[in-house]
Amino acid sequence: xxxxxxxxxxxxxxxxxxxxxxxxxxxxxxxxxxxxxxxxxxxxxxxxxxxxxxxxxxxxxxxxxxxxxxxxxxxxxxxxxxxxxxxxxxxxxxxxxxxxxxxxxxxxxxxxxxxxxxxxxxxxxxxxxxxxxxxxxxxxxxxxxxxxxxxxxxxxxxxxxxxxxxxxxxxxxxxxxxxxxxxxxxx
Numbered sequence: 523x524x525x526x527x528x529x530x531x532x533x534x535x536x537x538x539x540x541x542x543x544x545x546x547x548x549x550x551x552x553x554x555x556x557x558x559x560x561x562x563x564x565x566x567x568x569x570x571x572x573x574x575x576x577x578x579x580x581x582x583x584x585x586x587x588x589x590x591x592x593x594x595x596x597x598x599x600x601x602x603x604x605x606x607x608x609x610x611x612x613x614x615x616x617x618x619x620x621x622x623x624x625x626x627x628x629x630x631x632x633x634x635x636x637x638x639x640x641x642x643x644x645x646x647x648x649x650x651x652x653x654x655x656x657x658x659x660x661x662x663x664x665x666x667x668x669x670x671x672x673x674x675x676x677x678x679x680x681x682x683x684x685x686x687x688x689x690x691x692x693x694x695x696x697x698x699x700x701x702x703x704x705x706x707x708x709x
Contacts, residue, residue, distance in 0.1 A: 525592065525593065525597065525601075525604075526589070526592070526601065527601060530601045530602075530605050531589070533605060533609075533683060533684075533687060534585065534588060534589070534592075534605050534608060534609055535581070535585045536683075536686065536687040536690040536691065537605075537609035537612060537613065537683050537686060537687065537690075538581055538584045538585040538588055538609070538612050539577075539578070539581035539584075539585070539690050539693065539694065540613075540686045540687075540689065540690045540693070541612070541613060541616035541617070541620070542577045542580050542581050542584065542616070543574070543577045543578075543581070543690065543693035543694075543696075543697075544693075545577075545616070545620055546573045546574060546576070546577040547570075547573075547574075547693070547696075549573070550569065550570040550573045550574075551570075553566075553569065554566045554569075554570065557569050564707075567703060568703065568704070568707050570700065571699075571700035571701070571703040571704050571707075572700070572704060573700075574693075574696055574697045574700035575697065575700055575701055575704060577693075577697070578694070578697045584612060588608050588609075588611075588612055591608065591611075592604060592605075592608050595607060595608065599670070602676070602680060603669065603670070603676060605683075606669050606676055606679045606680055606683065607666060607669050607670070609679075609683055610665050610666070610669060610679060611662065611666070614661055614662055614665065617661075618658065618661070665679075
């Protein structure tokens with residue numbers, strides 16, 4: 523049995539590229555106004571273009587790591603299930619990375635009562651790690667279990683990936699436009 527088909531690899535790449543491009547576009551539009559006010563709009567477009575090219579490079583790197591991890595997944599499952607599992611893990615890791623960065627962007631602060639509670643514990647850092655491990659563990663193991671055991675959930679994930687793939691194709695088009703803009707700016 524083949525580990526990957528061409529269509530399976532393309533779908534997996536699109537799923538890997540989606541969160542990176544979405545996050546890049548969100549951050550670029552967040553920064554667009556202050557860059558254009560500081561210099562001009564053409565520089566802001568250049569910053570967006572560089573961001574999209576970097577997102578494409580990151581997407582390829584994440585995709586290659588995901589393919590390598592895919593060789594650790596059992597071959598007894600069909601390719602759709604393996605790709606759903608790998609794509610789901612990429613999306614979950616991306617969401618956790620975005621959440622941690624969003625924590626700093628929004629300048630969220632922990633209340634004094636919460637800090638006092640953790641300080642009063644004998645091993646506060648261990649407690650915080652246990653909470654984080656439990657949260658991350660549930661967000662990884664529950665979808666993984668459902669993908670492996672529930673045909674209905676697998677179909678839901680496959681449908682979600684198809685919709686995300688369509689959007690990612692547009693992002694890849696924007697990558698191409700960004701590459702053209704970078705070339706024009708540097709010639």
